[in-house]
Amino acid sequence: MTAQSAQQLKRELGIGGATMMGLGSMVGTGVFVSIGIAAGVAGPTVILAIVIAAAVATCNALSSAQLAASHAVSGGTYEYGYRYLNPALGFTAGWMFLCAKTASAATAALGFGGYLLRLIGADLVLMPWLAVGAVVMFTLLVLGGIRRSSWMNILIVTITLTVLGAFVLFGLPTAIEGGAENLTPILPGNESGGLQAFLYATALMFVAYTGYGRIATLGEEVKEPRRTIPKAIVVTLIVTAILYILVAIVAIGSFGADRFADAPGAQATPLQLAARAMDRPWLAGLVAVGAVTAMLGVLLNLIIGLSRVVLAMGRRGDLPPLFARLSRDGTAPAAAVMLVGAIVAGLALIGSVETTWAFSAFTVLIYYAITNLAALQLPREQRLFPTWVAVAGLAACLFLAFWVPVAIWALGLGLIAIGLLFKALAPRLWKHRQEQK
Numbered sequence: 001m002t003a004q005s006a007q008q009l010k011r012e013l014g015i016g017g018a019t020m021m022g023l024g025s026m027v028g029t030g031v032f033v034s035i036g037i038a039a040g041v042a043g044p045t046v047i048l049a050i051v052i053a054a055a056v057a058t059c060n061a062l063s064s065a066q067l068a069a070s071h072a073v074s075g076g077t078y079e080y081g082y083r084y085l086n087p088a089l090g091f092t093a094g095w096m097f098l099c100a101k102t103a104s105a106a107t108a109a110l111g112f113g114g115y116l117l118r119l120i121g122a123d124l125v126l127m128p129w130l131a132v133g134a135v136v137m138f139t140l141l142v143l144g145g146i147r148r149s150s151w152m153n154i155l156i157v158t159i160t161l162t163v164l165g166a167f168v169l170f171g172l173p174t175a176i177e178g179g180a181e182n183l184t185p186i187l188p189g190n191e192s193g194g195l196q197a198f199l200y201a202t203a204l205m206f207v208a209y210t211g212y213g214r215i216a217t218l219g220e221e222v223k224e225p226r227r228t229i230p231k232a233i234v235v236t237l238i239v240t241a242i243l244y245i246l247v248a249i250v251a252i253g254s255f256g257a258d259r260f261a262d263a264p265g266a267q268a269t270p271l272q273l274a275a276r277a278m279d280r281p282w283l284a285g286l287v288a289v290g291a292v293t294a295m296l297g298v299l300l301n302l303i304i305g306l307s308r309v310v311l312a313m314g315r316r317g318d319l320p321p322l323f324a325r326l327s328r329d330g331t332a333p334a335a336a337v338m339l340v341g342a343i344v345a346g347l348a349l350i351g352s353v354e355t356t357w358a359f360s361a362f363t364v365l366i367y368y369a370i371t372n373l374a375a376l377q378l379p380r381e382q383r384l385f386p387t388w389v390a391v392a393g394l395a396a397c398l399f400l401a402f403w404v405p406v407a408i409w410a411l412g413l414g415l416i417a418i419g420l421l422f423k424a425l426a427p428r429l430w431k432h433r434q435e436q437k
Contacts, residue, residue, distance in 0.1 A: 009330060011221055011225075014222075018228055021150065021232075023157050025302070032271055033111075035205070035251065038050075042198050044252055047245065051245065056202075056206055056400065061212050061237050063374075065384065066383060067216065068229045069227075069229050073312070075094065077094075078090055079312055081093045082316065085377065089373070098306065098310070099419075102344055103347060105135075105302035106131070109134050110131045111298075116130060135345040141300070142332060143337050144331070145332050156294075156296050160293045163290025163293075170280060171250035175250045175252075175253025175254045176253065203361040203365065212236050215229055216233070271287045303340055306340040310336035314335075323335045361400075362409050375389075
């Protein structure tokens with residue numbers, strides 16, 4: 001069964017809903033965790049890394065936008081790779097997305113449990129069970145269709161943006177007053193491991209922007225995709241870039257890059273510790289609430305995005321045909337959602353909260369390299385942006401991908417090889433099972 005002949009999901013998302021889906025994917029672990037990790041790598045130069053990462057993300061976002069506008073189906077780059085390149089590259093994109101984002105979803109669920117328990121002063125031993133509870137709750141929500149999921153996402157994103165707005169508003173005077181020394185950048189190359197550290201930090205921050213891809217992944221459920229998707233992606237990226245830069249300036253200016261960099265390993269979010277340094281205890285509490293809602297937003301959007309990629313892979317035969325089935329009302333890929341929920345809940349039960357950012361950096365850079373490569377194959381009449389945008393995005397992704405630690409990209413290449421072997425064997429397995437029935 002091909003994507004073209006399969007039953008289609010209902011188009012229920014407008015510009016507002018699509019934009020909020022993008023924001024729900026981006027304003028989460030990126031702002032509450034990633035900036036602190038990148039600061040530990042590059043110091044105050046992380047602000048410049050945020051800007052460069054935004055420029056790279058913009059090229060990728062525009063490539064995603066025009067691909068989704070011309071081929072508006074579920075699956076994102078998995079589908080674009082198949083349509084415009086070849087099955088191996090299409091599968092690689094989908095496989096990389098599933099490998100990285102299932103772990104990210106479990107991490108977000110555990111983050112929610114941990115932040116909530118710290119907020120109420122309870123024992124962290126309950127964290128895995130709270131995480132599983134959140135996964136089950138949002139799996140049921142996503143089974144109800146994109147409209148219900150969208151309304152929940154809007155509520156979550158509104159709370160998170162309000163909290164971050166308060167953090168910037170009340171923290172900016174403190175950062176400006178005493179942060180000149182803290183904010184002085186160390187130019188790449190002028191310190192030990194400078195250029196390598198800067199490029200690694202840029203790759204880490206790139207991950208924080210990639211949630212805009214959720215809009216493309218949901219292309220089949222967006223109204224007037226050729227008009228809606230590009231606008232929603234551009235607005236999402238602009239809002240997030242401004243927010244990241246302001247949050248980084250406030251946090252590093254008021255707290256210092258060294259102490260802020262150590263925060264991800266502490267028993268609080270980096271932004272909470274920065275708020276405490278401003279002598280505003282109430283702001284630290286508010287940031288904790290924002291962290292809880294942000295983790296929920298990331299979890300919700302990842303369950304949605306992962307299930308749509310599983311749906312597309314089921315339609316193509318890369319996963320069992322069962323996962324190509326939709327609910328009776330055509331609003332959700334029921335089997336795909338339940339599979340994703342089960343895997344994420346299983347990973348969350350392990351109880352590990354070790355960061356997956358370096359691995360995510362490599363996998364999403366490969367994913368978006370394929371996106372840009374596919375955009376270069378678009379017919380002239382379907383292009384919305386100049387060819388150089390995709391060329392710049394492709395070159396930047398491939399360049400940054402190999403600035404992560406060697407062990408990480410070696411693992412990523414190994415997983416690609418395993419995935420391609422699975423792809424070669426999978427059709428025979430499905431056919432054999434059908435013959436047995």
